[in-house]
Amino acid sequence: MVKNRRRRRSPARRENGLKGGSDLTQSSQAAGGLVSIPALLQRNAQRFGDKPAYREKEFGIWQTWTWKDVQREVDNLALGLINLGVNEGDFIAIIGGNRPHLYWSMVAAQSVGAVPVPLYQDSAAEEMAYVLDHCGARFVMAEDQEQVDKVIEIQDRLHQFEHMIYLDPRGLRKYDHSSLHDFRHVQEQGHAARDELASQLEKRRAKLDMASICVMLYTSGTTGKPKGVVLSNRNIIESAQNSSDFDKLGPGEEILAYLPMAWVGDFIFSVGQAFWTGFCVNCPESPETMVTDLREIGPTYYFAPPRVFETQLTNVMIRMEDASRMKKWLFRTFMATARRVGPDILDGKPVSFMDRMTYKLGEIFVYGPLKNTLGLSRVRIGYTAGEAIGPEIFDFYRSLGINLKQLYGQTEATVFITMQPDGEVRSDTVGVPAPGVELRIGDNGEVYYRSPGVFEYYYKNPESTADTKDAEGWVATGDAGFIEEGSGHLRIIDRAKDVGKMADGRLFAPKYVENKLKFYPNILEAVVFGNGRDSCMAFVNIDLSAVGNWAERNNISYSSYQELAGHPKVLDAVQAHVEEVNRSVAEDPILSGCQIHRFLILHKELDADDGEMTRTRKVRRRIVEEKYNDLITALYDGSERISTRTEVTYEDGRKGYISATLEIRDAKVHDNSAQKMAAE
Amino acid sequence: MNQMSTEGYVTPDGRKIGGVMMEMRNITLRFGGVKAITDISFDIREGEIRAIIGPNGAGKSSMLNVISGFYVPQEGEVWFRGAQRPPMKPYQVAQQGIARTFQNIALFEGMSVLDNVMTGRLTHMKTGMLAQAIWKGKAEREEVENREVVEKIIDFLEIQAIRKTPVARLPYGLKKRVELARALAAEPSLLLLDEPMAGMNVEEKEDMSRFILDVNDEFGTTIALIEHDMGVVMDLSDRVVVMDYGKKIGDGTPSEVRNNQAVIDAYLGVAHD
Known part of the structure; x- marks a missing residue:
């Protein structure tokens, strides 16, 4: 079995060696012996020994581990792993929420020459089966009973799976422990056997260099099966170094680790940058306590996808509606000032004395307390990425004095492609190339990059590797965009493969329109169709908290998402939004064909459990198109309503059906083809 | 399975149940002229999950109140850990290691x-x-x-x-x-739950069931519970007492109770599955 796996691995290695050449020449060896994550850990234990490295809130108290503690924990675990029979080149899957112990597991895995593979912990067992089997994980680190159960459910199909280690013993006592191990027990056994195993651990650790594999991350995959992106120490360490320098991150930063561990960003922030600069990673008590924990920690460096900022803003607005008149007045008045001068003050641009004074007053009455409530008082650098963020949302945070910026990246680039430097922050660009990144726009408008962060290869998938990465190390992002004249900032239009042509030859860029729709708090998600057709149509998901709150205020009773989504007044509101978007789209001569002629509000929220979205909540356009084919037909054939029945998957994997009759609305479109012709 | 032996038994899922912890001997409870409980005897063993079921007004909550010592029966004896229990104040019961929850939540709201x-x-x-x-x-x-x-x-x-x-x-x-x-x-060593799942939706019921099982598993707590939801009772409990009009009409494992004709007639009406 082992032999078999090795053989399969070798071609990929060779291919990597060929392509690694260009990376090697440009890689800086400034790292000075810091060629692996375990090496960085050793340095940190010496240099920052008693400084907090990880915190986790447990039993209501923040528990702290210093860098020295972390080194001891990782060493014991690494010894325990050798003791358990982990070989070099084995894959160790890590499944669970953001817990310090799981981060250490990834470092311990690398220490013994194995490859850590973090998985999305909310994936259903079926989805895990593919990834676990694809990487052939011999070992699994599971957070708790829930994850252990999932792996046990599918273990018959995992031919290489041997042992599972769990963190939380609760509920697992009665389980068969022949291949199941308690995390602490593994550490204790490793510690007990340290005399005989320590030399082997040293030997394995000494073999690690910039070229060895640091981590393998599965992309969520908007199309097809997930792909295992192999990232080397060079990718991780140099990306961490460059990005830390870019924002002058120091050992004093505090971050909150709350995004999925399987996502490359979390690995870079909570492991890469944390180990490089020596800052402290804080893990929340549970996903539900995230907001409280954020406030208690007050991170200085903060990352969130646009969705989180949107939700926070929506909540603020909802709560302001309930505030007293005096407070409302204060909020309105000072927010108007903030919107006018806040971003300029943040960028250090000249602002009149009076405005400065008013802003200071606002800081005392409104901005300060508000930032404190949001847990963002201390944020020095905030980032958002993954999706376009609404200009109003973006400006709201910046006007409060929070240095929120955008970056653009992907797993294959070890996150960073472009970043916004301080003082050049805008909502419609994603910034300039990150340090060490070269950027190029292809003939078809697609964005290409080359950087020290460029991934090694897709695991067991040389075809895809070759498709994505060319011989010179240029990687296709799959996004269409252009570099703005003058500023040198990159602007992204849409996924390159989603950009198409309408039947009359006009440009079709669905994301562009969808984003405009999603900027309305009432609209959570939108999917626009129209490639190769005469006109564009749209599916809309309403935002249950925003619309629900509105319904409450207007005495509209509802019992479910479905009922609220079908309410005529909700349809009216969404129709108004769609028509506004149409107006703004019509102004752009290139994209005016993307105006939405008809739309409907879906009877269920698009969900990752149903495969309609990725785990990072990006819409899988093809799947939505196939699944709701009947609705699309109805949109185009002019019918006024359509009855449909949809399969839904519950969190535990069971299936059910919901049926609904949906109303289809026409939206006003602006015909400017006449103008266009006149202009020509 | 000879569950009446005094030395305990082993459940189908392999848990070892100990000896008798609490025993009700010929309990009769009257409120003036109304007989709430008539001559009921059963026991609760160390480490088991024991359910008391029955239609509305069967006397389940009264029974639980007798166990908790809140009601003192006119006839019969309550034996706890090998000794007959005299009438007690609630705090004395609590000190003995018995805790309970209430059907209509009794928390300090503020x-x-x-x-x-x-x-x-x-x-x-x-x-x-x-x-x-x-x-x-x-x-x-x-x-x-x-x-x-x-x-x-x-x-x-x-x-x-x-x-x-x-x-x-x-x-x-x-x-x-x-x-x-x-x-x-x-x-507590004995936990009394008065309709822990009343008024909950399916998901909440599943959560609560899991917690009850975990409590029993993790802390070894003996649990006596009253429940309406038959599905839950059958999945959760090791042994079930069935009451109707203040009388005991059945006692045994869930499957025994399910097949007991008196129980079917009185409570279930129709045998499911």
Whole structure:
């Protein structure tokens, strides 16, 4: 079995060696012996020994581990792993929420020459089966009973799976422990056997260099099966170094680790940058306590996808509606000032004395307390990425004095492609190339990059590797965009493969329109169709908290998402939004064909459990198109309503059906083809 | 399975159930002329989950109140850990290691979840009111120790996110869980649950069932519960007592009870499956 796996691995290695050449020449060896994550850990234990490295809130108290503690924990675990029979080149899957112990597991895995593979912990067992089997994980680190159960459910199909280690013993006592191990027990056994195993651990650790594999991350995959992106120490360490320098991150930063561990960003922030600069990673008590924990920690460096900022803003607005008149007045008045001068003050641009004074007053009455409530008082650098963020949302945070910026990246680039430097922050660009990144726009408008962060290869998938990465190390992002004249900032239009042509030859860029729709708090998600057709149509998901709150205020009773989504007044509101978007789209001569002629509000929220979205909540356009084919037909054939029945998957994997009759609305479109012709 | 042996038995899922912890001998309870319970005998064994079921007005809650010592039966004896139990005050019962939850949640609505659960520790606290008010030395140490126990329970029942929320603001399902937390905080050897799943939706019921099983598994707590939902009872309990009009009409494992004709007639009406 082992032999078999090795053989399969070798071609990929060779291919990597060929392509690694260009990376090697440009890689800086400034790292000075810091060629692996375990090496960085050793340095940190010496240099920052008693400084907090990880915190986790447990039993209501923040528990702290210093860098020295972390080194001891990782060493014991690494010894325990050798003791358990982990070989070099084995894959160790890590499944669970953001817990310090799981981060250490990834470092311990690398220490013994194995490859850590973090998985999305909310994936259903079926989805895990593919990834676990694809990487052939011999070992699994599971957070708790829930994850252990999932792996046990599918273990018959995992031919290489041997042992599972769990963190939380609760509920697992009665389980068969022949291949199941308690995390602490593994550490204790490793510690007990340290005399005989320590030399082997040293030997394995000494073999690690910039070229060895640091981590393998599965992309969520908007199309097809997930792909295992192999990232080397060079990718991780140099990306961490460059990005830390870019924002002058120091050992004093505090971050909150709350995004999925399987996502490359979390690995870079909570492991890469944390180990490089020596800052402290804080893990929340549970996903539900995230907001409280954020406030208690007050991170200085903060990352969130646009969705989180949107939700926070929506909540603020909802709560302001309930505030007293005096407070409302204060909020309105000072927010108007903030919107006018806040971003300029943040960028250090000249602002009149009076405005400065008013802003200071606002800081005392409104901005300060508000930032404190949001847990963002201390944020020095905030980032958002993954999706376009609404200009109003973006400006709201910046006007409060929070240095929120955008970056653009992907797993294959070890996150960073472009970043916004301080003082050049805008909502419609994603910034300039990150340090060490070269950027190029292809003939078809697609964005290409080359950087020290460029991934090694897709695991067991040389075809895809070759498709994505060319011989010179240029990687296709799959996004269409252009570099703005003058500023040198990159602007992204849409996924390159989603950009198409309408039947009359006009440009079709669905994301562009969808984003405009999603900027309305009432609209959570939108999917626009129209490639190769005469006109564009749209599916809309309403935002249950925003619309629900509105319904409450207007005495509209509802019992479910479905009922609220079908309410005529909700349809009216969404129709108004769609028509506004149409107006703004019509102004752009290139994209005016993307105006939405008809739309409907879906009877269920698009969900990752149903495969309609990725785990990072990006819409899988093809799947939505196939699944709701009947609705699309109805949109185009002019019918006024359509009855449909949809399969839904519950969190535990069971299936059910919901049926609904949906109303289809026409939206006003602006015909400017006449103008266009006149202009020509 | 000969479950009537005094030395306990082994459940189908392999748990070892111990000897008799509590025994009801020929209990009869009257309220004036109304006979709520007529001549009922059964036992509860160490480590088991024992359910009492029956239609409305069968006398289930009265039975639970007899077990908890709140009602003193006119006839019959209650034996607890090998000794006959005299009439007692509720705090004495609590000191014996019996804790309970209520059908109509009885929490302190204005207090936070944490404070509510802390009240469950009262029997374990020795310092006086004045010492606690000054909160120095022993009183402080004691509170810290007890808070640790409470935090473990908060973690166990996954209610960290509402630790500081006033109970009045919680939805019903969570209140039920907080009540369970408070009962657990007393570290009882016998836990009495009065309709722990009444008024819950399917998902909440599943959560609660899992917690009940985990409590039994993790702390080895003996649990006696009253429940309406037949599905839940059958899945959850090791043995079931069935009551109707104040009389015991069945007693045994869930499958025995399910096949008992008297029970089917009185309560289930039709045999399911």
